Amino acid sequence: MNSASSEMSYRDAIREAMADSLEDDATTVLLGEDVADAGGVFKTSVGLVERFGRDRVFDTPICENGFVGVALGLAVTGYRPIVEIMFSDFLPSAGDAIVNELPKFRFMSGGQCNVPVTVRAIGGATGRFGTQHSATGETWYSGLPGLKVATAGTPQAAYSVLRTAIAQPDPVLFFEHKGLYGVKGPVVRSAPMDVGTAEVLRPGNDVTIVASLLMVQRALRAAAELELAGVDAEVIDLQWVRPMDMTTILDSVRKTRHLITVEEQVQLGSWGSSVIAQAAMEGIALDAPPDAVTLPDDLLIPYSPTLEDAIIPSATQIAERVCAIVGVAARG
Amino acid sequence: MSVKEGRVHVTPSAVDRRGWFERILAIRFFEEKVQELFMDGLVEGTTHLCQGQEAISVGSTAALSDDDYMTITYRGHGHALARGMPPEAAFGELMGRTIGCCHGVGGSMHLTDFSRGLIGSFAIIGAGLSVAVGAALSAQRRGDGRVALAYCGDGATNIGTFHEALNMAAVWHAPVVFIVENNLYAEYTPLQVTTAVTDLAQRGVANGIRSRIVDGQDVDAVYEAVLEAVAHARGDEGPSLLEMKTYRFRGHSRTDPAKYRSAGELEKWLERDPVTLLERRLRDEGVLSDDEAHEIRVRVQKEIDDAAATAAASPPPTLDAARAFVYASRELR
Numbered sequence: 126m127n128s129a130s131s132e133m134s135y136r137d138a139i140r141e142a143m144a145d146s147l148e149d150d151a152t153t154v155l156l157g158e159d160v161a162d163a164g165g166v167f168k169t170s171v172g173l174v175e176r177f178g179r180d181r182v183f184d185t186p187i188c189e190n191g192f193v194g195v196a197l198g199l200a201v202t203g204y205r206p207i208v209e210i211m212f213s214d215f216l217p218s219a220g221d222a223i224v225n226e227l228p229k230f231r232f233m234s235g236g237q238c239n240v241p242v243t244v245r246a247i248g249g250a251t252g253r254f255g256t257q258h259s260a261t262g263e264t265w266y267s268g269l270p271g272l273k274v275a276t277a278g279t280p281q282a283a284y285s286v287l288r289t290a291i292a293q294p295d296p297v298l299f300f301e302h303k304g305l306y307g308v309k310g311p312v313v314r315s316a317p318m319d320v321g322t323a324e325v326l327r328p329g330n331d332v333t334i335v336a337s338l339l340m341v342q343r344a345l346r347a348a349a350e351l352e353l354a355g356v357d358a359e360v361i362d363l364q365w366v367r368p369m370d371m372t373t374i375l376d377s378v379r380k381t382r383h384l385i386t387v388e389e390q391v392q393l394g395s396w397g398s399s400v401i402a403q404a405a406m407e408g409i410a411l412d413a414p415p416d417a418v419t420l421p422d423d424l425l426i427p428y429s430p431t432l433e434d435a436i437i438p439s440a441t442q443i444a445e446r447v448c449a450i451v452g453v454a455a456r457g
Numbered sequence: 458m459s460v461k462e463g464r465v466h467v468t469p470s471a472v473d474r475r476g477w478f479e480r481i482l483a484i485r486f487f488e489e490k491v492q493e494l495f496m497d498g499l500v501e502g503t504t505h506l507c508q509g510q511e512a513i514s515v516g517s518t519a520a521l522s523d524d525d526y527m528t529i530t531y532r533g534h535g536h537a538l539a540r541g542m543p544p545e546a547a548f549g550e551l552m553g554r555t556i557g558c559c560h561g562v563g564g565s566m567h568l569t570d571f572s573r574g575l576i577g578s579f580a581i582i583g584a585g586l587s588v589a590v591g592a593a594l595s596a597q598r599r600g601d602g603r604v605a606l607a608y609c610g611d612g613a614t615n616i617g618t619f620h621e622a623l624n625m626a627a628v629w630h631a632p633v634v635f636i637v638e639n640n641l642y643a644e645y646t647p648l649q650v651t652t653a654v655t656d657l658a659q660r661g662v663a664n665g666i667r668s669r670i671v672d673g674q675d676v677d678a679v680y681e682a683v684l685e686a687v688a689h690a691r692g693d694e695g696p697s698l699l700e701m702k703t704y705r706f707r708g709h710s711r712t713d714p715a716k717y718r719s720a721g722e723l724e725k726w727l728e729r730d731p732v733t734l735l736e737r738r739l740r741d742e743g744v745l746s747d748d749e750a751h752e753i754r755v756r757v758q759k760e761i762d763d764a765a766a767t768a769a770a771s772p773p774p775t776l777d778a779a780r781a782f783v784y785a786s787r788e789l790r
């Protein structure tokens with residue numbers, strides 16, 4: 126394993142995580158709509174069919190439930206499929222496979238099989254894709270024992286969390302954010318890690334900001350703004366929704382005594398609510414009520430660029446909400 | 458039979474067919490015993506019995522090799538038993554005991570047994586079909602000559618996944634055989650109320666798949682048709698769909714008195730009881746004597762009764778055991 130870090134875009138990190146997984150294990154295959162010759166609608170699999178051949182990288186018909194079912198069939202007979210879902214919004218079309226088949230299959234069989242399927246869902250707003258092509262959806266399927274759910278907010282996480290997901294003997298729903306594909310950062314080609322690890326991206330003492338996907342980048346920018354206001358924020362990339370790394374998160378909260386979560390979903394059913402609930406149940410003393418920065422509950426994601434920008438939390442909005450709980454006047 | 462033989466017509470031996478008679482009786486007696494166990498409170502919840510459809514189980518599994526794959530449905534007792542699952546493992550599963558094929562956590566609708574290639578049993582309509590296509594693709598990639606057999610009902614031909622699976626099988630030339638058990642009803646609703654075609658084999662044709670209508674009451678006919686379809690699949694000649702015309706003699710599930718049948722319908726189909734048909738034919742052909750038939754009946758009935766007693770003596774699983782079935786990765790156990 127090459128431990129040197131190289132500069133890479135989030136998109137390239139996704140591709141490299143798949144390429145290295147395909148290279149390491151000849152049973153790994155990639156399937157989905159337009160993933161082979163077209164290299165994926167978001168160009169995340171460019172070059173893979175040329176390198177690994179058509180038996181291992183192949184296009185499917187447009188039938189999400191059907192081809193996730195095919196991945197399950199491949200998985201329980203010796204393969205390790207990666208399935209691309211072009212937009213997270215299409216996950217419900219594979220709803221039966223994701224809710225009833227992947228998570229329940231091993232259990233119902235009394236542990237007779239492993240189900241090493243990774244479903245990669247490409248989600249997220251800011252691309253002006255409109256109401257049916259902009260959801261993230263990382264908690265839609267988080268209440269399902271048997272499933273693991275992961276996200277990535279940095280190029281490094283795109284590589285290492287996806288590598289880890291593919292190496293799992295269990296089904297993993299892995300969320301990418303299409304607004305991050307161009308983001309560059311250092312990437313170490315790490316070996317698969319443990320599941321359920323959140324990553325502290327910026328250590329700080331005054332407030333814990335936990336974020337997922339694109340909101341990780343915005344939280345990091347918010348932390349830079351907050352520094353100017355004299356607030357030392359700790360920023361954590363949630364990475365795994367199930368299992369969730371409550372240890373890392375709550376240790377941070379015990380230190381900072383302030384908690385704010387940021388995600389591109391509405392509050393009801395958000396992972397942020399679960400983090401806040403857990404902090405409360407563990408009786409963690411806070412110096413101010415916690416906050417959850419989310420999408421508005423009374424709107425859907427609109428196409429209009431002006432409106433889309435207005436509802437997706439910006440770095441400045443995150444910084445303002447942090448200032449409100451730490452009791453500092455926001456700058457600017 | 459070699460993998461590349463193509464269209465084959467292997468005549469089953471007298472020994473094979475006497476074995477079929479034992480198997481079809483075992484399924485019939487098993488299903489009747491399940492009803493008894495319900496009354497005794499040993500089986501709870503729901504069950505979907507297959508009396509009337511047993512010829513499909515026996516004939517189709519007889520045409521498979523040991524390492525072929527199968528996906529079945531909630532109406533799967535017959536298929537699992539025909540595939541060789543010991544009756545105590547099936548009873549144990551219905552009773553929720555550790556001796557069950559899935560250690561008692563699956564229940565009546567989930568008779569999975571990987572050791573017999575029975576890689577999935579589905580309580581969601583249509584779901585097993587695409588999983589079978591996936592298993593067929595893995596055989597195709599390995600080139601090991603295995604075939605996947607996927608069962609579904611007539612009602613299942615209306616759900617999207619059915620058509621998705623057929624299309625994928627056709628376009629990828631997957632070595633899979635779809636068996637549609639057309640018993641004329643989906644739960645309590647007759648086929649013509651929900652479905653604009655009466656011959657469901659048409660739906661295979663529409664998806665570019667070689668399709669045939671088969672007499673699902675006749676073990677020999679089922680065997681011959683499945684053998685041919687399996688040979689096609691093994692010979693890299695692609696998938697097939699076989700519509701088995703059949704009928705279930707009991708209600709859809711335990712609580713269904715089947716009041717929706719038209720007058721005389723059941724009686725007409727009972728004349729074509731697959732157990733009687735096979736027995737009569739074997740006797741007519743001199744394959745089975747009256748004494749042999751009697752001896753087999755008594756022996757199989759005892760085996761079924763003993764298996765139920767063995768299963769009932771097995772303990773239920775523990776929550777800790779069940780917990781270990783959720784995730785394969787050690788860190789989450």
Ligand SMILES: Cc1ncc(C[n+]2csc(CCOP(=O)(O)OP(=O)(O)O)c2C)c(N)n1
Pocket residue numbers: 532580581582609610611612613614638640642643644709
């Ligand atoms: C997706 C889904 N919808 C509905 C049901 C409820 N259900 C169970 S069996 C059944 C009828 C299926 O009929 P058919 O496919 O003809 O099979 P049969 O029961 O006759 O063997 C229905 C509607 C289900 N299990 N799954």
Ligand SMILES: [Mg+2]
Pocket residue numbers: 610611612638639640641642643644
């Ligand atoms: Mg039916």
